[in-house]
């Protein structure tokens with residue numbers, strides 16, 4: 001099995017490639033190494049893959065999904081039979097100022113990849129979707145069959161659109177599709193624009209942390225190893241057709257509790273500025289993992305206390321604090 005992982009230099013893509021090559025799967029990673037956040041962090045992740053003792057199972061090419069021609073040639077040359085599509089313009093707040101980036105990468109890039117899948121008779125297509133598509137659903141935990149027609153930001157809209165496009169391609173061209181809705185993923189080598197990373201940075205440098213909705217927010221933070229376990233389980237699963245699964249922790253916590261845990265791990269006090277409710281922020285995310293448990297045997301194991309300890313230990317070491 002030759003697996004194409006898009007976004008291989010990204011947070012989740014990197015951890016996925018690492019796990020796959022350790023399992024002796026042939027992985028072809030691509031990424032355009034854009035500068036949405038530190039390119040050094042992306043290159044350092046790739047260095048680990050390139051220097052791994054399993055490196056013979058890994059090949060990387062800097063490639064932009066928007067380049068349809070090169071993408072197609074590359075996938076044919078490399079005889080890809082499975083696609084795990086992790087690349088995207090991520091981030092909720094950035095999508096308010098830069099919606100075009102999301103349209104071009106998350107819709108344009110996805111479409112080019114769907115065409116590769118169609119033309120090359122791909123055996124499976126796994127798509128990184130997001131909890132953000134649940135929008136302002138009040139009922140929790142969120143189940144896969146809940147209404148997802150009203151995301152609160154354009155980022156979420158591109159993820160919802162991605163699921164719909166893939167559903168149609170599955171119907172028309174028959175390649176099996178699995179959409180995985182990730183819930184706020186965190187851990188070592190994480191994304192600098194996300195709360196846990198940026199709060200840690202600000203606490204250590206004694207800068208203010210800005211919190212919306214006066215801190216009354218609840219998030220289902222999910223540790224990276226659990227997400228990778230869920231992706232691998234969905235890869236191994238032989239289900240046909242079109243499937244959607246939540247991959248969350250199913251244990252949401254209050255944002256203020258998260259800050260307390262960070263203060264404890266970093267042995268420093270946070271300086272918090274409370275801001276009003278912002279209509280693009282979900283008040284709560286809460287995954288129901290029942291479907292993923294039943295059909296994939298997905299069971300997240302890492303509690304937030306343990307996961308945050310691992311994250312802060314990595315952060316302090318990486319930035320030599």
Ligand SMILES: NC(=O)c1ccc[n+]([C@@H]2O[C@H](COP(=O)([O-])OP(=O)(O)OC[C@H]3O[C@@H](n4cnc5c(N)ncnc54)[C@H](O)[C@@H]3O)[C@@H](O)[C@H]2O)c1
Pocket residue numbers: 006007008009010011012013030031032033034042063064065066085086087088089090091105109128129130131181182183184185186191
């Ligand atoms: N991290 C989370 O909490 C979370 C939650 C829900 C969904 N997701 C989704 O999971 C996926 C991975 O997220 P992540 O946190 O690892 O993000 P990330 O930004 O770290 O990784 C995405 C990678 O894709 C690459 N990329 C972007 N556009 C590209 C293009 N046109 N061509 C080639 N490469 C391109 C980027 O350079 C980056 O390295 C994304 O699709 C994201 O939307 C993430």
